[in-house]
Amino acid sequence: MGGVYEERPSRLDGAAVWTRTGTGGPVRSFSVLPDGCMDLLWSEGRLYVAGPDTRAYVPENPGARYAGVRFAPGDAPALLGVPAHELRDARVELAALWPGDRVRRLAERVGDAADQAAALEDLALLRAADAPRPDPRLRAVVAGLNAGRTVAATAQAVGLGARQLHRRSLDAFGYGPKTLARVLRLQRALALVRAGVPYARAAAEAGCTDQAHLAREMRALGGTTLSAYAASVASAKSETPQPSGSSTTA
CATH class of the missing domain: 1.10.10.60 (Homeodomain-like)
Known part of the structure; x- marks a missing residue:
């Protein structure tokens, strides 16, 4: 199985908040397809950024718990303080973009929260309040x-x-x-x-x-x-809702 995926609109304009959790059984790999977006992610105690993809990305640990905020296309660079092309086709530790001590404190705060996705959304909202408005x-x-x-x-x-x-x-x-x-x-x-x-x-x-x-x-x-994509969607529908920009493959 690819895990249980859930998504909801964010309080941040144009963004979405999502989680993916393991099911406790065998985990099937899945790939995330390019969608024009960037994500702020928390997983296994780490905060990192998913840059804009030009090809499918297959997570190294599909069974891990993930929480994410997916920003509307073009919105994340001003919030993160880095041009999008520097993160193209990459997953980068947030500590490589922001001061390490601060990121460690933020990661602990998100990890200790009862709802990691909500805590991650709060982090994004606070950052957005001080960032330039989307063009x-x-x-x-x-x-x-x-x-x-x-x-x-x-x-x-x-x-x-x-x-x-x-x-x-x-x-x-x-x-x-x-x-x-x-x-x-x-x-x-x-x-x-x-x-x-x-x-x-x-x-x-x-x-x-x-x-x-x-x-x-x-x-x-x-x-x-x-045909492989359609088959993965049909299989996923029998298990759990899927993200708009992803497919699950065996």
Whole structure:
């Protein structure tokens, strides 16, 4: 089994709070697919950050207990104080970004709490209160790309030149706007697949050229096939709810 996953909206705008716990039985590995987001995580007494992914990530210890705050795309760098591209495809100890003594105290506070996810959310809310507000133009970039607009049309709509948009995207999302568009398009397609929509229709509605295009993107970004993903979703539904950006594989 991949464990029990639960998620709820956060009090932090655009974020989600989630937990994953073991089931006490055999644990099946699972992979987390790119979703344009970054997470603040607590697990086994440690605080760390999941950077923006461009490929599927397989946790080293799938049976561990996890608590996380998943930030909206582009929001985490200002809160954490580090450009997203420095954390791309990485899991980094929070102590590498913030003073070690402070992180140890925070990790102990979260670990001692009755609800680690709620304590982690409180930490994020306190940090966000002193951090710069999310850039509305970058949120508009996410909204435009997620609506299927081209990068050029999105840049024009938010009043940014191509080079400026690319530079800001690296800092906010960890990669350029074309990659963000691909990640968001894949997530749109997979949401339809999880809802039982046939692959060809899911591809068309998400903005792919055809089913073969979606299959290639699934391989490139998710490291698996559409049929394997659909099978993992069906298996997971019989066990526990799953995160929007993950799949469980044997």
